Amino acid sequence: MISQMYDFYDRPIWSIAQRCSKCYEFGEMDSESITLIEERLNNNGYISKDLLVRYVKYVTRLVNHLRQVRQEEADYCPENPQLEFWISRLTDLARALLEGL
Structure with missing residues (x-):
């Protein structure tokens, strides 16, 4: 289900966040x-609801930051x-x- 949609072995989310200090410094999760x-x-495997909620918040912050980067780059890098x-x-x-929560 989720693992079919996103292959974490291919690109762990923290490795995406590492590329940008703002993303990586979201705190909350190492x-x-x-x-x-x-x-x-x-x-x-089993993941507690609390940990999953923290993870979703982390992913959401990362997405919001990437959207901000996209907006900032729009002038000189349209696509x-x-x-x-x-x-x-x-x-x-x-x-x-x-949806799984």
Whole structure:
């Protein structure tokens, strides 16, 4: 289900966030926590509701920041396919996780 939609082994979310200090400094979650959650999502393992909510908040903040970057880059870089791809994928991921709560 979620692991079919998003392959965490291909690109862990924290590795996307690492590329931008603002994304990475959202606090709340460190890369080890995020990796643990993503491994469990890939293997349909148990994740507490509290941890999942924190993860969804983290993903949502990351998406909002990527949208802000897209807006700031619009003047000199009108299209950024990679940025659009991640905004779309992470938005879908957050939506799917919220539906699972």
